[in-house]
Amino acid sequence: MASSRLVAPELATIKVHGMTREAFLMRSTLAAGAAYGTLSATGLITKALADSGSGDVDILNFALTLEFLENEFYVRAAKQVNGLSKYESDLTKELRDNEAEHVDALTATIKDLGGKPASKPKVDFGGAFASRASYLKTANTLEDTGVSAYNGAAPAIESTDVLAAAGSIVQIEARHAALIRLVREVAPAPRAFDKASEMQAVLDAVKPFIAA
Amino acid sequence: MTDSAMRELADDPSSRKRFFKMLGGAGAVSAATVFLAACGDDDAADSPPEGAAVNNNKSDLEILNYALTLEFLEAEFYDKVIASGLVKDKMVADLAKKFGETEQEHVDALTATIKKLGGTPVKAPKTKFEETLEKGLEETLNTAATVENLGAAAYLGQAGSIKNKEVLAAALAIHTVEARHAAALNHLVGRGFSGDGELSGSIPTGAFAKPMDMAAVNEAVKPFLA
Numbered sequence: 001m002a003s004s005r006l007v008a009p010e011l012a013t014i015k016v017h018g019m020t021r022e023a024f025l026m027r028s029t030l031a032a033g034a035a036y037g038t039l040s041a042t043g044l045i046t047k048a049l050a051d052s053g054s055g056d057v058d059i060l061n062f063a064l065t066l067e068f069l070e071n072e073f074y075v076r077a078a079k080q081v082n083g084l085s086k087y088e089s090d091l092t093k094e095l096r097d098n099e100a101e102h103v104d105a106l107t108a109t110i111k112d113l114g115g116k117p118a119s120k121p122k123v124d125f126g127g128a129f130a131s132r133a134s135y136l137k138t139a140n141t142l143e144d145t146g147v148s149a150y151n152g153a154a155p156a157i158e159s160t161d162v163l164a165a166a167g168s169i170v171q172i173e174a175r176h177a178a179l180i181r182l183v184r185e186v187a188p189a190p191r192a193f194d195k196a197s198e199m200q201a202v203l204d205a206v207k208p209f210i211a212a
Numbered sequence: 213m214t215d216s217a218m219r220e221l222a223d224d225p226s227s228r229k230r231f232f233k234m235l236g237g238a239g240a241v242s243a244a245t246v247f248l249a250a251c252g253d254d255d256a257a258d259s260p261p262e263g264a265a266v267n268n269n270k271s272d273l274e275i276l277n278y279a280l281t282l283e284f285l286e287a288e289f290y291d292k293v294i295a296s297g298l299v300k301d302k303m304v305a306d307l308a309k310k311f312g313e314t315e316q317e318h319v320d321a322l323t324a325t326i327k328k329l330g331g332t333p334v335k336a337p338k339t340k341f342e343e344t345l346e347k348g349l350e351e352t353l354n355t356a357a358t359v360e361n362l363g364a365a366a367y368l369g370q371a372g373s374i375k376n377k378e379v380l381a382a383a384l385a386i387h388t389v390e391a392r393h394a395a396a397l398n399h400l401v402g403r404g405f406s407g408d409g410e411l412s413g414s415i416p417t418g419a420f421a422k423p424m425d426m427a428a429v430n431e432a433v434k435p436f437l438a
Contacts, residue, residue, distance in 0.1 A: 097419070098418065098419040099419075101418065101419035101420070102419055105419075105420070147388050150384075151381070151384045151385055151388060154371075154380070154381075154384055155377045155378070155380045155381045155384070156377075160372035160373075161372075163371055163372050164368075164371060164372050164423065167368050167371045167372075167384070167387065167421075167423070168368060168420045168421045168422070168423070169419075169420065169421075170384070170387075170388055171364055171368055171387065171388065171391040171421035172391075172419055172420065172421055173388075174387075174388035174389070174391035174392050174395070175391050175392070175394065175395035175421075176395075177392060178391070178392035178393075178395035178396045178399075179395050179396075179399060181392075182396055182399055187310065188307075188392050188393070188395065188396040189310070189311070189314065189389050189392035189393055189396065191389065192313075192314040192317035192318065192321075192386075192389060193317075193321070193382070193385040193386060193389065194384075194385045194386075194388040194389055194392075195385075196381055196384070196385060
């Protein structure tokens with residue numbers, strides 16, 4: 001199975017097989033049309049199929065922007081938040097490093113697909129680091145948003161290798177979310193089915209953290 | 213149904229209940245409608261498609277039944293853990309109860325989806341958790357962690373093989389919940405974030421989660437099947 005090679009080093013070398021984007025699109029369009037008729041596809045999927053083959057890069061750049069945001073969030077938290085326990089401090093550093101690896105992997109994947117990686121956004125986390133509680137609350141929001149973003153975008157991914165990579169990352173985001181939630185003493189898995197958010201909803205959710 | 217209406221169904225339990233009533237159901241199995249909604253509500257989806265689509269359904273059904281078996285196993289385990297009275301700590305007991313209820317929702321949703329796609333849901337497997345429970349709380353929580361990590365790895369292993377995009381979306385929504393369970397239990401039993409030892413292969417060793425294929429997962433759960 002292709003996805004079995006999806007451990008960190010291989011992530012950087014993901015290729016979209018030997019097929020052209022057009023061939024990929026043709027195949028998915030035909031398959032989706034044959035199986036379900038175009039009417040039952042969601043708006044997101046319809047849009048992705050209608051796009052000129054740039055869909056996966058767009059999704060990866062969207063994910064990259066979120067990972068940049070998360071990584072910078074923990075970089076600053078590790079320096080600025082007072083009153084964390086040893087475990088909380090270790091967790092913060094572990095999450096920071098995980099997000100940095102996600103940034104690297106997504107950047108490499110976008111380049112491999114012939115795309116241009118998004119540049120790091122300027123961020124502003126306001127008063128998030130003023131206290132342990134406000135840091136953890138914001139972390140909780142960011143991680144849950146990350147999970148819903150990947151889950152919302154993943155079905156529109158055309159390449160199974162890119163999908164496997166996204167799946168391998170979102171599972172970690174979900175684990176982050178659960179661990180941050182446990183520290184906050186709130187339910188680690190409050191829903192039986194995690195949310196899948198559309199791109200716009202995610203962008204709205206993170207807008208307060210992006211500096212103008 | 214519009215996409216936003218589907219989102220509302222997924223997000224709002226009361227709206228799920230309304231939708232289920234709309235379908236003429238009993239209203240008791242509210243979570244299943246997340247899947248029903250995810251699978252589309254046009255009539256065409258109810259009639260068996262032809263040609264390539266039959267093969268698509270066939271392989272998706274195999275994956276869904278495989279997932280259903282794992283969810284049955286998990287739900288049954290939490291039931292037995294709670295019934296055993298082993299867990300005295302209220303926080304841990306609440307967690308086990310909530311996780312168990314969630315697995316049951318997954319069972320219901322997968323069952324409904326399999327039927328919707330024209331398949332036959334597998335029966336609940338006969339399980340064998342007695343030995344684990346007899347060994348006490350620590351072994352029991354360790355086993356819960358193992359099973360959840362396996363579940364997360366199993367869903368991840370199938371993501372690329374699911375043909376129906378809406379079944380994929382639903383599987384992803386379960387996948388990350390299994391991951392949350394796994395992380396919480398890993399933490400509870402002191403495995404730390406990265407995990408080690410016997411879990412290698414089923415627990416992430418860092419920033420990227422590892423998938424497991426069907427054969428490896430089936431082998432790993434064999435000790436729990438009677």
